[in-house]
Amino acid sequence: MLEIGTVIGGKYKIQSVLGRGGMSVVYLAVNEKANKPWAVKELVRKEFQELETERKEIALMKRLKNPHLPSIVDVIEQGERLLIVMDYVEGQTLEAMLREQGAQPVERVLDWAGQLCQVLTYLHRQSPPVIYRDMKPSNVMLKPDGTIVLIDLGAAREFRPELSTDTVALGTCGYAAPEQYEEGQSDARTDIYCLGVMLFQLLTGEGPHRLQPLRALRAEIPAGLEAIVERCVQKEKAGRYQSAEELSYALRHYWEQDAAYRMEQKKKLRRFAAVLGLTFLLGVSAAASGAAERQLRRDSYGAWLLAAGNATEKEEELAACEKAISLDPKRADGWMTLLEDGFLDDQLLTAAESERLRGLLIRYEGDGKTWEQLFRENKRGYAEFAYQAGIAYFYKYEENAGKKNARIWLKAAADSGKLNAWQEGRAERLYAIADYYTRIGQADEAGDDLISYGQYWADLSALTRGNLVAEDNARTALVMYQELVGQIITRGAEFQKAGVEREELESALLEIRKRLGTDFGELSDVEQKAIAAEKQELTDMIRKAERLLESVYGGRKSGG
Template identity: 50%
Template sequence: MLENGFLVDGKYKILDVIGRGGMSIVYLAINEKANRSWAVKELIRTDPRAAGISKKETDLLKKLHHPGIAGIVDVIEQKESQLIVMDYVEGHSLDQVLEEQGVCSEREVLDIGIQLCEVLEYLHTRKPPVIYRDLKPSNVMKKPDGKLVLIDFGAAREYRRYSDGDTVLLGTRGYAAPEQYESQGQTDARTDIYSLGVMLFELVTGESPHRLCPVRKIRPELSAGLESILEICTQTDPAERFSSCAELKYALEHSWEMDERYQKRQKRKLAGFFTPVAASICLGIGGIVFSGLETQASRNTYEAYLTAAGNAAVKEEELGNYEKAICLRPGEKDAYLQLLKHGFLDDELLTVEESMRLRGILTEQTASGESFESVFSKNKEGYAAFCYEAGVTYYYKYEETENKKQAQSYFRLAAQSGCLTGAHLVRAEKLSLIAGYYTRIGLVDAAGDDLVDYKQYWEDLVEVSAGNIVMTDNERTAVVVYEELIGQVLFHGESFLEAGARADMIREQLAQVRTHLQQDFTGKDLGGADAFSEIKDRLIQQMEEAEYLLAALEERQGE
């Protein structure tokens, strides 16, 4: 422990202890020459649970500049401890706020969640992404103006997309996501989403994070929307959480929408309880006639909603009519496809908000409690057509360009349906195969072995790149496949060689891609001649970089 008055590194004078944790002590310090206050966190090396920050991570964190982050400015190594010097933030930590003021209102906890989503989204979108990994009330300061600041980056790590896993498993029990205590895999943005969900649960209920439950069991006056959001955040399986803080922020900003869906669902369940009683009476009088009239009326109304959507002058009115049609006949494809193609993709981009809305519709429930997607999937051809279009949308047009997991899932369902033929089947199979690797790269099994066989990965890339893709599918798919092959050589060339792929065979494949670019696209439209010329020049430049990389790797192997 540092004494008051102790001078750290000749410039930071210790004034007082301002915080204590299980593995650290935080001091208030001052640089008297600059007349500026700093927070100094001391990590004790003798504590086996303590983990420091490497110079590489320090350099990374020094580059972070956001009003919601207390930046790290220095890391000082001592014999028995490591000192992390960071911005001093005036205010109270959220655990102090909870202790002094009691539980937060729903409005307050929504604001806290939205602010922290903005900070975390900034971290997660760095190049490379930064995962905070230790979100809890004591690590969030509330300034006098109500703004929030993250103050402790001792557990933060750069996200290594292709690494075997985190080098150190950190996090506070209760707040830490389950994957932080597993030997395989690594933490990612969804890890921070879990911790944020737990923290918001504690702030709005006052209960221990070890006692997670639906928040309305503790505070019935809270909305179903907030309850639903927190349950999604704290799913054990990361794949079932929000995929990004942008999605979570949208949900928090529109929690009333989720609440309305819940209320509608409850009304349908209530209607589902009374309907059989009324139906039994009606059937005794003239069920066959009424059934026929009801079916025709439903069909007419369904078509009317689609027509109204197509004629709508306001976007929300258009989307609302598509949703009404889906609610009326959740097993039919037309409303889903038109919602996707005309409702969401009128600007050729699927936003995070639109993706959330689509997911909300698919998980909506009928009066019997069955999800709309479950009902829809019984229509094999219709569901296959939707999955194919959704796969194309998420692969080509989703604004989160690095997230291909949804595309892989939809393409796989479409390819396995037995309903696709020709170019559509070829595209679904090829892009499902490519996107599938994104879900496994960087993960290891229980034995510590990489889940991706890089030799097989290379062979799959060669297979999907074979032949004249422009002829068998289309020019857009060809460009995507060629971009993928070249990009993976740049990213994983060394792994391919180490796994047994030969450098001369990789060069030959790159040469074939060059030939396809020069010969197969004649007369094809990729946004005009100038646009395609730009695409081709970019791919050829990347191929030259890949060939240079291969030469360097061969030279290194020969040393």
């Protein structure tokens, strides 16, 4: 063990012991120059396998960046010791809270579960997916501001579809899913099981070894929440929620699991079921042959999409789209209908809709492939969907992370080779902008920006060349112009430092003014009225950008 007062790495002074594990000790250390606390995990090298496990944990933690995960800032080797310096998470573990307070309020547990679903979604979306495998109260920290942080990635592993089982069985008895100790490979659904066990413990205050219906122990727990936890801890993976997004949605709508709610929904769906009844009866009578069975699926697919178009309520429409997708995840029609008619009917993609979409994409089919993997086999259909999804996230997502989320879709569209030239070109340019958004404000170890603002400007200006109204549509043109002008307003100083000439920026603003006067002239009176407010907003932004350039570059141009 390290002695209290020891300075490691020339700057981290050991203050106290935070905790001990089977193979490690965690200390509180302070960087006295910066007056900042850190956690230091001390590992003593014993067995080769243990060392390899810790190296994997370090490699994982170094590449994972999420507000619900601690980050590694330094790794120090001292003889037989390996010292990992990481974020110090102030607060207490949920295990400590259980010891002190017992069962927790339902709303508090739902908040924690929602945050844990977010971090699991992040881990499962990595390439390859990262499976945490050791969800339990002692591995979850609650910060004073209510933020949940998942600590200790020692049991985490990357999902490898070519493997039939885990190479090492890791996990905590009572919380671990059956496949962690039996035949089979752990995957995203393994983490769903572990989280379900922990939710049982948080809601009841009981240990994890004797699972039973929640309401048998605590009658005031909603029946819908009881049903969710029971589904999480199904022995067979197929019986659980198939993704963290799907579980997150269920938790936010737990009342929908109540028997009374389901009865009401059944009444609403009777008319809907009648529309499909004839199709299914005809299909079943013909199912004796393979051709007839395939025809049945095609007819059923179309019937569900028809039902989506005729639905009178939003949830009916979405459920019908999802049913069509489930019949044939390779077909693009269901995916496009879900995105364009289901989610974007109000020209806004919400965070809840995004979670629902991701939950479908990573849902598993019977052969072990996700629906997205099957959809990718339809190269043209997937490319078109990727393009539209990228556009939706880039322009219509309700939260600030829209452009970051657009990045992966735009890259898939740009690289597909299945779209027309202007679509692929636009996807490539938008991808470049989205990629900048993942790096803006970040710096390397030397403190330098991770992006070139000169290249950023070049890519931005390329986006607005040509007649965008004719190439795409008026609303998209306005959004793209607003993007460029907005970046001049917020990044003008960075562009100036990068060597971008004032004339380039002013020329771009002047070009947009001209486009507003010429390219929109072919629109009808109705269309002109629909975008009048946005055009005025853009004109005001241009004036603001021009004033800012005077400030950044100093005075007016000669002759201006």
